[in-house]
Amino acid sequence: MNEIKIFSPATVANVSCGFDVLGFCLDTIGDEMVIRKTTEKGIKITKIVGADLPFEAHKNVASVSALALYNHANPDCGFEIEIYKNIKPGSGIGSSSASAAGSVFAINELLGRPYNQTQLTNFAMKGEAVASGCEHADNIAPALFGGFTLVKSTTPLQVLQLPTPEDLFVTIIHPQIEVKTSEARAILPKQIPLQNAITQWSNVGSLVHALHTNDYQLLSQALVDVVVEPYRSQLIPHFDSVKTEVIKAGALGAGISGSGPSIFALSKSKKTAEDVAKAMTTIYAKTAINFNTYVSKINTQGMKILS
Numbered sequence: 001m002n003e004i005k006i007f008s009p010a011t012v013a014n015v016s017c018g019f020d021v022l023g024f025c026l027d028t029i030g031d032e033m034v035i036r037k038t039t040e041k042g043i044k045i046t047k048i049v050g051a052d053l054p055f056e057a058h059k060n061v062a063s064v065s066a067l068a069l070y071n072h073a074n075p076d077c078g079f080e081i082e083i084y085k086n087i088k089p090g091s092g093i094g095s096s097s098a099s100a101a102g103s104v105f106a107i108n109e110l111l112g113r114p115y116n117q118t119q120l121t122n123f124a125m126k127g128e129a130v131a132s133g134c135e136h137a138d139n140i141a142p143a144l145f146g147g148f149t150l151v152k153s154t155t156p157l158q159v160l161q162l163p164t165p166e167d168l169f170v171t172i173i174h175p176q177i178e179v180k181t182s183e184a185r186a187i188l189p190k191q192i193p194l195q196n197a198i199t200q201w202s203n204v205g206s207l208v209h210a211l212h213t214n215d216y217q218l219l220s221q222a223l224v225d226v227v228v229e230p231y232r233s234q235l236i237p238h239f240d241s242v243k244t245e246v247i248k249a250g251a252l253g254a255g256i257s258g259s260g261p262s263i264f265a266l267s268k269s270k271k272t273a274e275d276v277a278k279a280m281t282t283i284y285a286k287t288a289i290n291f292n293t294y295v296s297k298i299n300t301q302g303m304k305i306l307s
């Protein structure tokens, strides 16, 4: 095989209580990428459609992660990368991760799969670090493994795959203002009060238990973030109203998707997730802010090979 076309999914990191460790993968939103072998050695980005992103190999997260794999594998060919962006950079639904994870997934396929998902996550983290200023894997892991993931540690990298309840649906609203991950990280305090830490780790444990036991009530109680949300929500206009209205519409809970500005909500059925989308839309429709809404099932597969 000399060429591959893939769907590289959007992802939701943090899932309220799990800053930098929890994430899940989306089904209906994602980029497409075409990667092909070349006789000329090295990694080259040859086409970017849908976003204004750098072509320089050391600046684009897709080529930075691809180079990490390439330098390790040292193959006797090169690769060129085409990126078709549907996930807007800075949207908070893993735009940079989709590129960073997509390139290593595709090159691994073209090389005959020498690396496992954990090794691919490690390579992709090198790209993600260019976008956010640090190596975190809470978007990369669900994009590569699918479903819900928990990053137990990054050094050494250990990713746990969590079960996905059958009826769980996600609603996303992306208000089109840009929040850069690096900036949304810079506003966070370096230390947190002990009582907040206790609340947060009790919620992370409960959320993981709720996924294992299909306990939607516990899941709803656990979708709370007392550590990061109080700071970052100030960067997202109408965040509090959206949260209030989506709960009234039947959502189990809602929070900031990744570093924002997207807001996610989880619901127990597609119908509720669609009602939640209407509630979100009603709020932003009254403002001058452009927005997109999406309803998606959780994608348990992760990356998809299109051809």
Ligand SMILES: Nc1ncnc2c1ncn2[C@@H]1O[C@H](COP(=O)(O)OP(=O)(O)OP(=O)(O)O)[C@@H](O)[C@H]1O
Pocket (backbone or CB within 6 Å): 013, 053, 054, 059, 060, 061, 062, 083, 088, 089, 090, 091, 092, 093, 094, 095, 096, 097, 099, 100, 130, 131, 132, 139, 179, 180, 181, 182, 257, 258, 259, 260
């Ligand atoms: N291939 C790429 N795709 C997307 N962003 C890229 C890419 N290459 C470099 N970047 C840079 O990464 C930044 C966007 O990443 P950022 O992490 O801020 O957004 P995000 O991935 O949508 O958010 P989050 O990680 O919170 O989901 C932009 O500055 C963009 O120029």
Ligand SMILES: N[C@@H](CCO)C(=O)O
Pocket (backbone or CB within 6 Å): 013, 014, 019, 020, 021, 132, 136, 138, 139, 181, 184, 185, 258, 259
């Ligand atoms: N965990 C990361 C995800 C965004 O890339 C953050 O919230 O900063």
